[in-house]
Amino acid sequence: MGTVNGVIRDSLYNHAMKSTTISVYLIDEDKLLSYQVSNNLGEFSFKDLPLATRLKLVISNVGYDQISKKFSLSRSARTLDFKTIYVNQKSNNLEEVVITIPPMQMNGDTLEFNAAAFKLDSNAVIQDLMKKIPNITQWGDGRITVNGREIKSLLVNGREFMGGDAKISIENIPKNALEKIQVYNTVDNPKNLQDSSLNMNLKLKKGMDIGYFGKIGGGLGTNKQFESDLSFNVFSPKFELSLVGASNNVNKVPGDINTLLRNSTYKGIGVQLDYMSDFRTSGINQPNSAGYTLKYDFRDLASKTQNKNMLTSEYFLQNNHIQQEGSSQTTTATGSKSDILEENRNNSNVDNVGHRFNTGYQFARERYSFNFSQNINLNNARSNSSSSSVSSDHNKQIVSTSNNVNSNNENNKSYGFNSNFSFQPNLWDVDTRFSGLFFNYSMKINEKENRRETRTDFRSINDASKNSLFNRQYDQRSQGINQHFDFSLPAIIKLIFGVRKFGLFEIDLRNDLNLSNTKNHNKVYDYQKSTRQLIGNTYLTNNMVYNSLIYSPAISLNRIINKNLTNRFDRTWSFSLDLKQEFYYQNNKSDKGFQNIDRLYSNFLPAAQVSYSDNQYGDYRKIFSLSYEHKTGIPQISQIAPLTDSANVYFLRRVNLDLREERTESLAFNFKHNNDKKDNFEYKLGASYSKIHNNIIDNTQIDDQNVRTIFAINNSDNYTYGLSGSINKAIKLKVSEVQLNFNTEYNYAQIPTIINSIRNIWTTNYFNNGLSINYTYKANLAIEAKQQFVKTLNYQSDYERDNFNNTYLSSSLSFSYNPVKKLRINSNISFSTTRATGSKDINYNIWNASLTYRLLKGDNLEMKFSALDILHQNTSIISGNRGGLITLGTQNVLQQYFIFGMSYYPRKFGKSNKK
């Protein structure tokens, strides 16, 4: 390996050329080998250059003529010193000189990477280009860092592209449509230049800011499995429209349009770990979705400031059929009595149809902004379900059984409106007393209709008088309106007493008002077999009007202390103390006397926060924060005064008019450390503690038929705490990259229970550790190894015997490999073990693999064969302990299938079809 050195100077004005890009190319292959920027004396030095090879040195600087020098390093000398190379400022020569575009250059404060300097396959997308640039790291979780600093926003031609999701931009826009990647700092607060964030802009070639892209695909598989999806996006600088649709029966349930867009990106040429069906989802889903999003930006194309003037609209329709079945066993530790056992089987079929329509308008100028949005949601859910339970006592003798069949039809309509306005005064006016204001108003109107029919057959083995048969019909209607006002006025000391009059602390005022009104009309009928008539159930038929008013004024005392030594460090302490009083007024009027409730809960809810940041220039940044807060949990009518529905045979809720609010006190600590150097290293630590006073819990009485009668009561205090940590590290090697990620979490919780008047506390210790290693080699191979270990230890404080432990261990190995161009092999195998007290170890391994081949010149056509759950071992396991109710069971899941699919990616960027 050889070395090349030199110094670059301006010939006319006789000075060293700083920040000049020097690139070395292999002449025969016309390939970029290496590049760097000259130091403050104009010096450069390349090491590890190949010997006896024809090389070319290219020197480029904005405003200067480019210089190119051919050379080769002999095996004997190995070192070449160009000494001083002189460059000339660009003359206004009309003669065009053929120039080589430098891979990287400094253009003022902007770091630019020129797409044309990197030779890639014609079908490469921006993501493929980023992988070739050593300064840019793309993390497994989607984050992008440049020289170790995280990118806060990714824009295309200075604007948000397709909802601003970086994945959608970099996996769709062809590398050949890109002129350059620009990386620059923006100052968040012009008064403090250290408050800056790093941004990336993808500058497209001229005329490439208009076009379309999308995907149309379908696949058919064994076991009648199918999937199909469509996404079509049109864009121009001011206008964006996306149309999406998807239908499948393989548990790919998109929650919104963005998820559909994210999962139908083109992805270019490189290796990619596959996006698979979720084999963990229980049940079989058969969703059909469709929708659009539209955005129109009224801004002048030249305006680059924070100005906003934008209209958005979105519609999303989803209809999903969910089929679920499962069986489980629940053991209840009763304390004095021995355990009782309940065996359950259930299955359900649900049809959900939902429409969501949103529109919004945003307007912002330098000092003020406002936005309005409204949404309409229509939802219909029809379901049929049945379940059967067999309950046994501690001698494993059956004491009762129950069979239940349910049908349900629910319609939900809602309209929501949200608006906010904020104003801030001129930042430069140092004498202004007024520091701005913020106002928010939102409203939601909701209407619900529910028709339900339930048939329950309960039989007691020992006491036939307890047998019961219900055939009940419910007609429940409710209308509600909820309004929320939020007004805040910061820095009132300055407002009242003037600027620089009082320096100890500042006061912010906040006001929060929430008004809600709900009307419920419930009609319940029982079917009488003898008369074959529906008889009104006078106990359960009810009319209720519930009103609540929550007003929480808060005074926030705050202070920021900044210690700064130029070029050494910048340390900031920030303190705040919130004094908040919450008035919660609850009023319920009902046909049932005991449900007439009129209460006022008044609680003082203080909160405090301390944070400290230490930025040591050129070394590291660290941030600590400690926060303390109070919250209340106000008991609802269903907890204070429920109407007991005896058709719900195993669980009967009873009235407790003495129920009071619970209060949660919590404390959280967080720490984050990032290195300022280029080695991409960060770690985080966290700790939290919370204590609930007057905790609302269930007080359960279990009779001989194992029927539970439940009162909500206020228990004494109990607490939880947790610890967490993570480490991230990326190592960039010459043609490969390694990323390491480690996460750990520990939680301790106490769950108090009262069963048959015996108080008990279940203690839970939860550990979750995850380690993942990612390795990528060029654009040909990506490997990910993951290890996860989750352990839950539960024990009952007074009864050592009732330990319940649960372990989940999973190791997975995924790879993506391109053996030849256009062909990609993906494989993902995971080995899982679930171990729980009282049951055998369950081991199951899931192996998914796929083969993808792309056709046509633009790789527009894709054929894919996937084999999922090849080992046919997928299982869904229910295993848990909720305050002494230990449940073990299984549920139906998606299992082995093979599917063959074809997709077409229509793509056009720019007016002429250049792909």
Place this chain on the structure above:
Amino acid sequence: MNKPFFYLSLFLTTTLFSVRTFAQENTVNKSNVRTLRIDPSAANGGSMLQVFTEISYVPLETTKESLFGDITQLEVSEDNYIIYDNDTKCILIFEKSGKFKVKIELGKVVEGVRLNSETLDVYGLSLKKTGSDCIIQVYIAGKLYAFDTNAKRIKETIEEKQKHRASQFYNFNGDTKVVSYYQDSKGKDKSLYQYALIKDGKTSAKYFEIDTGKYSKSGDLAVGGPSFIETDSPDILHAVRYYDYNIYRIDSEGISAAYELIFPAKNTIPKDFNTNKVYFGKKINHFFKNVENIYGVGYTFKIGDFLYFKCGSLSSYIRRNGSFVYDLKNDHLISLNRLDPDSLSHHLPIIGGWDNDFKKFDGKHLYASLSSLELFSYYNQEKKKNYKYPEVMQNYFNKGNKKDNPVIIKLTPKH
């Protein structure tokens, strides 16, 4: 990162705000102005010898007590370097060798102001010669504080009862003095002037009225530096204004325009920038939108045939390459940022990479400073070249680190 690059004209609005009555501004003589064409991209580099005859380095001692941020203002007396640091709001006094002597914590000294030390507005200090020693004077929140060079507070009132308010003054030979930020507290004219000439205790001329109206609250961008810029003649001072490319000459007779700098069109503010209402209250935003525009000049020391100056702009190119010397004899523009570190500068740089310039001219020497972060990063880059540095610097590199106090650079300019 470096310190904030602009100095808001807080002074105008916080201490001297008043209602304008009627103003009587004297006219500035513009008959003798010399026009200089300045193209920052066409400035020459070359050797240090073109401009300086001697360069030496003085590391300022770093102890727990003497640690400070940046040299916001440097004053040089017979025996001491007197430094004002805005990060710590301290005045630090060092011996000429760089040894720390004593410091004045202004946050602890200021009386009757219930403020945090970090929001204390200090507009620099001035030195008053008393024989071989001097008195340090600081004007904070309407009060004048005075100290000797041992940081001892001088209790007695130094100034006689003032008929006017002013922030700094300079005495010419004879009975004439010039004051800056002048406002008459008794007369009819309550306007604020950037300069006023006082002869025999009477105000003889007032120059450059400053708007104290509502637009003044929106702040201004200024290059910074002293309000009285020394030249090689004790009878002549230089002065500059906001958004003005003229260099003004102040002498005992009054103010006249001495040089007019003309920049390339892309670097020049609109002609009507100071008069057109569309810019009022939005001047700072204009520079955020037109970063290449130069908002002003400063540090315009004239020494022999050399005119030193610094251009202010938000453009990173100009912030890195904004310090110049104009050879008035040969019409030759030299960029101080482009000079090569050579044997005269002991192979070390003389000027920082970002928004840095000379801090002081004391009639003989120019003084600059570099942070230890910059010097150590330069030293590490050049390590393999094994230069022999002066002993004091070799010691500094061996024992110090990048978190040490800045280093003062003392340069003897050519005449």
